[in-house]
Amino acid sequence: MKSYWINKTSNGTELELREQPVPTPGPEQVLVRVCATSINRGDILGAIKLHSAKGGRPAGVDGAGTVEALGANVRGVAIGDRVMFRAKGCFSEYVVAESTLLTPVPACLNWEQAAVIPIAYITAYEALLQFGGLQHGDWVLIAGASSGVGVAAIQIAKVCGAKVIGTSGSADKLVRLKALGLDAGIQTRGENFAEEARQITGGAGIKLAVNLVGGSAFAGCLEALTDFGRLAVVGYVDGQMLTGLDIEPVHGKRLQIFGLSNAPLSTAMRAVAQRGFEREVMPAIIDGRIVPVIDRTFSFDELPAAKQYVEENTLLGKVAIRFKPV
Secondary structure, three states: OEEEEEEEEOOEEEEEEEEOOOOOOOOOEEEEEEEEEEOOHHHHOOOOHHHOOOOOEEOOOEEEEEEEEEOOOOOOOOOOOEEEEEOOOOOEOEEEEEHHHEEEOOOOOOHHHHHOOHHHHHHHHHHHHHOOOOOOOOEEEEEOOOOHHHHHHHHHHHHOOOEEEEEEOOHHHHHHHHOOOOOEEEEOOOOOOHHHHHHHOOOOOEEEEEEOOOHHHHHHHHHHEEEEEEEEEOOOOOOOOOOOOOHHHHHHOOOEEEEOOOOOOOHHHHHHHHHHHHHHOHHHHHOOOOOOOEEEEEEHHHHHHHHHHHHOOOOOOEEEEEOOOO
């Protein structure tokens, strides 16, 4: 089968197309023929600690396709099922996925729409609901709102009845995000947005901040929080890993700061998030209240060009990769 691997270079990462054997599923796994996948920031961040690619590895971490073979202990899944999933090596024609990390693809979604959901929308669910404790009427601040997770967070927050402020360096993107439900936008690439965010809330402050930018937005997110506020640290596209922390508001306001990374999670822990997402978010996708936002679709052979497009930071939402039909 054809499979793209990611290799670390002196100034980033590059994709390499290889011929690899079709994998065999383990007892609790399934073999999936990949029909579409998506590009996530974790796929291409090669020079930043957590995502350092050492010696090359299969690329791609989510997708959608049809089940081709079952492990001996798999129950509740059938050959031919249409599924979306998180798994390592999704930039390949076939991939092995854990049977507990499969979500059925509803009839309302095409392959590309299904493929952009697993990482972005489950991560947004974790940030807002599983760990963020979002309630109806809360003010949410999303730093880096035009990213895949940012767009997903806007959509989920609005379905939950929250009010959303988003930051972006692009005025055009903020206009487009308002069509998705963004209540207010702040054009900035730095950290000086806390006061404006508080003014937008009428002085109430932010109950939950989701930082998708990195260290340059950390202080602004923290400063914007109201009493008992929470800060989710999800990404660091700015590459700024070190940031100062003023512990006075953390103590005085009883703030909570938590990180979201799939790296330390067991399959069972990932499955807990997936089941919660299916209960609390999938109904809104099925009935059309949430429609996955795809900025652009590339073919499988165009994956290196798609990676370059994502690295240019002009997109809004997700980039999908379409495989040739069999």
